[in-house]
Amino acid sequence: MDDSAATRRRRSRSRVDAPAHGATVGHIVERLRDDVLARRLTPGDRLVESDLTQRFAVSRGPVREALRRLAAEGLIEHAPNRGAVVRRLSPRDICELFQIRFEIEALAARLAAQSADMAARARFSEEIAMIFTDTPRRMSDYLDENAAFHAAVLRLADNAQLAEVSARLRLPLIMAQVGDALTVEVMNVSVCEHRAIAKAIIEGDATAAANAARAHLERAAALAVARREADAEPRN
Template sequence: MPPRSYLPDPVETEQVAGRKRGSTVDYVVQRVRDALLSGRLALGQRLIEADMTQELGVSRGPWREAMRRLEAEGVVELIPNRGALVRRLSRQDIIDRFRIRQSLEGLAASLAASRMAEPGQGERFRAALQLRDGMTAETAAPRVANFRLHRAIAEGAGNAQLLELITQLWGAELRGPEHATYWQASAAEHDRIIDAVLAGDAAAAEQAMRQHLGAVLDRLLAAPEAESPWSRRGL
C-alpha cells in the first residue's frame, strides 16, 4: 500500500529539482499552506518530518527552516520531542484574523478593481478564478472556488507585500463548513465582489469584500461547534 499523501498536488508551482535552498523553503511553506486550506491537514495534526520530506522530495534542512517560518507566522507550533503541529486556533484568534482580513482584503479588492483598465487584466482575473460555478456543490469544489476567488483578488491587487500579509492570515477558516447552505450564501457574496472588480468599481469592490468577510465571520460564529474552525480548548 502506498504511503498516505498529506499534501495536495502542487498547483501553479515548479518542481523542486534544481531549486536553490531559499526557493525550496518557499515551496515547502506554500505546499503546507495549501494542504491546510484544502482540508488535507487538520488543526492540531502532527507533521511527521520523515513522511513530509519524503513526499515533498526535500531534505531535512529546508523542511526545518520552513517549519520555523510557519511557526513565526502562527501556522504551526514546534513542540520539543514532538516536532511540528498545525496550530490550533482559538475563537478569538478567528475573530481577530477576520477583522484584519476585512481591512487587507478590502484594500486588495479595491486595488484589483482599479487595475481592470490595464490591458489584459480582466482576462487574467477571470482565468485566475477558474471555478466561479460549483460553489453550492457538497464536494471539494466549493473550497477550491473559495480559495481561488480570494487568491485571485489578492494577486490581482498587484502588491506583493499586501499579498504576503493576506496569505499569512489564511487558515482553516477559509475552508468553511461542509454544507451547501454556507456555500450558497458565500457564492452570492462572491458574485457581488467579482462583478464590482470586473466593473472597475474600487469602492464597491472594497465594500463587497468587507461585507462578505463580516458575514462569513457571523456564519462561523453561529455554526455548530463541530463545524467551527477553532479548537474546544480555545473557547
C-alpha cells in the same frame, strides 16, 4: 483521534509521498501544507520528525527546515513536550486575523474597481468567469475557485505590498474555515457574495466593491469562529 488511526493515516501518506531519491524542502513544505488545508492533518495533530524522514526519504535537516517554514506561515507551532503540531487557532486568533483581512480585502476590491488598465480588467473578467457557473461544487473545487477569485482581485488591484500582506494571512484563515462548516449551502452563499464583489468591480463602483468584500469576510469570520468554538466543546 486514537494512536492507531494516526498511525494508519501516516502509513497511507508515506506510501504515496516517499520519492525515490529524497524530497526537497520545498516539496516537503508543499505536501504538508496540502495535508493541513485538506484536513488530512487537523489542529493538534503531531508532526513527528522520524515519521517525516521516512515519508519523504530525507534526513532530519530538510524536515526541520520545512517545519520551520510552516511555522513561519502560521500553520504549525511547537508545543511543550509534543514538538511540532498543527496550529489550533483560538476564536480570538480568528477574530484578530479577520479584522486585518477585512481591511485588506476591502482595499483590494476598491483598488480593483478603480483600475483604469482596460487590458487588466479584461483579464480579470476572464479569470473569474468560473464564479458565474451554476455547476455543483465539491469542497475542493470551491476552495480552488475561492483562492483563484481572491487572487484575481489582488492582481487587478495591482499593489505588490498589499498582495504580500494578504499572502501571509491566507493560509491560517483557510485552515480555520474548512471542514464540516463548508456545507453546500455555505459554499453557494459564498459564491453569490463573490459575484456581488465582481459585479461592483466590473462596473467600477469602488464603494460597493469594498462594502461587498467586507460583508463577505464578516460572514466568513462568523462561520470560522462558530466552527472553532464548536470544535472546542467537550464531546461525550
